Amino acid sequence: KAGVTQTPRYLIKTRGQQVTLSCSPISGHRSVSWYQQTPGQGLQFLFEYFSETQRNKGNFPGRFSGRQFSNSRSEMNVSTLELGDSALYLCASSLDGQGGGYTFGSGTRLTVV
């Protein structure tokens, strides 16, 4: 079966712009979580969506938002980009987001200049 698909793979944006990243989970998985990976902070939880609802949110500013569609695909949006938002953004899907096995996508590498 197809894995978790993230698009685009690479992105370069300018400070102040906004960006939208996409994640298509494994078929049948209803939970999608987003993580940010930076050299300084490691892997940090952004938020989790289940059945089109944000169930949990990490400690990130309101510039980071997301949504989930009825087919479980999820998008993440970052507005007013800052240099510090440069990171690898990883999406993970699971059946129910209750601690079972997670599968990650290949990530979107965002560079803010």
Next chain:
Amino acid sequence: GIQVEQSPPDLILQEGANSTLRCNFSDSVNNLQWFHQNPWGQLINLFYIPSGTKQNGRLSATTVATERYSLLYISSSQTTDSGVYFCAVWDDYKLSFGAGTTVTVRA
């Protein structure tokens, strides 16, 4: 939240060598996963192992939940084993990751 510590931070191996990576966590968990991050950034599932021992080819893992640690064994290492290995535990509603062990296997 649960603290996850991995050791060693870096490991350099000669091809064919064996190694052990360790993951300590600060509280009881009911989910622990090991991942390998390849050079392109993807986190590849290695094991879902909340307790017990599992083996997959040259890799095996053991979690002793009562003592709050997990071990990942790499035997007969190959250059393709290079990359960063992460341990992650389920922490309420998210995965909490360790800082990773960077493994370099030299031919």
